[in-house]
Amino acid sequence: MKTIIKLAIALALANAAVRAGLVAMAYYQLKDAAQQEVTWGGRIAPAELATHVLEKAAELDVPLEADGVAASRNEDVTVISVAYTQPVELFPAFIYPVIYPVDLEFEVQARTMTGLK
Secondary structure, three states: OHHHHHHHHHHHHHHHHHHHHHHHHHHHHHHHHHHHHHHHOOOOOHHHHHHHHHHHHHHOOOOOOHHHEEEEEEOOEEEEEEEEEEEEEEEOOEEEEEEEEEEEEEEOOOOOOOOOO
């Protein structure tokens, strides 16, 4: 009987770890995608950068709303902010809300071909 209880507890803990790990993996994938958009999207309008991040969030099944993404550019500095709350069912009937803020600020140098001969 003790073995069955220990096995049930171990399975419940493994289940919680896997579910939390999947949510964390989606967070880091979204953060990486936002960083890639900011890094390589130097000529793209900030509103379009935000749209690309929303599309990636939908692809990753991240509950990100349009008002949770803000992108702006001031000369050579591009800033994108993403905030959302991901509910995680760690144990049966126990849902824990995890709040993920992502603030990325990158300085993007404008590259031109002038001066090359």
